Amino acid sequence: MTSFIVAPVVETDFDCLLKYTDEEGGTLAAPFLFSSWPASDPASTAHRNAWSVEQQRWQFHNDPTAKFMKVEDTSTGEIVSLARWHRYSDGYPQEDGYTEVDVFAPPGTTPKFPTGINGPLHAGFLTEACRRRADYVKPGVCWILTTLITREKWRRQGAGGLLLQWGLKKAAEEGAPAYIEALPTAIQTYNRHGFKHFQDTKVDCTPWGLDGEFTFAIMRKDP
Numbered sequence: 001m002t003s004f005i006v007a008p009v010v011e012t013d014f015d016c017l018l019k020y021t022d023e024e025g026g027t028l029a030a031p032f033l034f035s036s037w038p039a040s041d042p043a044s045t046a047h048r049n050a051w052s053v054e055q056q057r058w059q060f061h062n063d064p065t066a067k068f069m070k071v072e073d074t075s076t077g078e079i080v081s082l083a084r085w086h087r088y089s090d091g092y093p094q095e096d097g098y099t100e101v102d103v104f105a106p107p108g109t110t111p112k113f114p115t116g117i118n119g120p121l122h123a124g125f126l127t128e129a130c131r132r133r134a135d136y137v138k139p140g141v142c143w144i145l146t147t148l149i150t151r152e153k154w155r156r157q158g159a160g161g162l163l164l165q166w167g168l169k170k171a172a173e174e175g176a177p178a179y180i181e182a183l184p185t186a187i188q189t190y191n192r193h194g195f196k197h198f199q200d201t202k203v204d205c206t207p208w209g210l211d212g213e214f215t216f217a218i219m220r221k222d223p
């Protein structure tokens with residue numbers, strides 16, 4: 001049986017993440033990229049992964065609210081799962097939205113998207129998702145899980161759950177709620193960790209070339 005440890009991400013981990021490809025057990029590219037950048041061959045998958053890793057490296061250095069945590073396979077030292085929790089001290093600060101949307105383009109600058117990504121969809125959808133947080137994130141301290149991914153080869157072995165539990169413990173220690181914007185298919189998994197599904201956010205993606213609405217489930221665990 002595989003054994004895992006949970007630890008904070010350090011700068012050199014991003015160099016390791018660059019090496020993880022589909023052929024090597026799966027990448028840790030941010031989940032939304034699989035919709036906004038549907039890469040199908042090894043070269044474009046690697047390009048997507050590299051872009052995502054650099055974006056996350058930027059967040060690691062520039063966003064003090066971001067808490068990157070990893071799960072390592074203790075027998076090989078490989079990183080198998082990655083989470084980005086955010087701790088906000090008073091609700092969700094809307095002015096932080098750009099750090100999630102296009103970290104290379106702070107307000108007033110022009111985004112430079114790489115070939116392959118549907119940039120308007122990526123930026124448009126994530127902007128809207130962050131904007132909607134004003135409807136449901138309560139004032140006061142809160143924790144929001146914005147990224148959770150386990151490399152395919154290591155799924156369903158408890159790694160993702162360890163990272164969920166890490167953030168839930170941090171939130172509980174402060175008496176703060178934890179939020180997640182989940183894919184509807186993941187509701188049951190998050191229910192098992194104590195999250196309650198209390199509303200849906202539906203974003204019309206047709207202006208950005210995707211057919212129809214994208215729905216995700218807003219879930220919260222109260223302390």
Ligand SMILES: CC(C)(COP(=O)(O)OP(=O)(O)OC[C@H]1O[C@@H](n2cnc3c(N)ncnc32)[C@H](O)[C@@H]1OP(=O)(O)O)[C@@H](O)C(=O)NCCC(=O)NCCS
Binds near residue numbers: 181
């Ligand atoms: C969602 C995701 C992060 C879960 O990661 P994971 O490491 O597989 O998570 P876990 O192993 O802790 O839990 C997954 C399931 O495996 C089960 N499981 C855990 N350990 C197990 C074991 N030893 N044997 C059998 N099943 C096990 C869990 O009970 C859970 O089942 P459930 O979904 O029915 O509740 C992963 O599937 C993923 O990366 N998906 C793509 C990206 C994505 O969708 N991210 C989330 C966006 S909301």
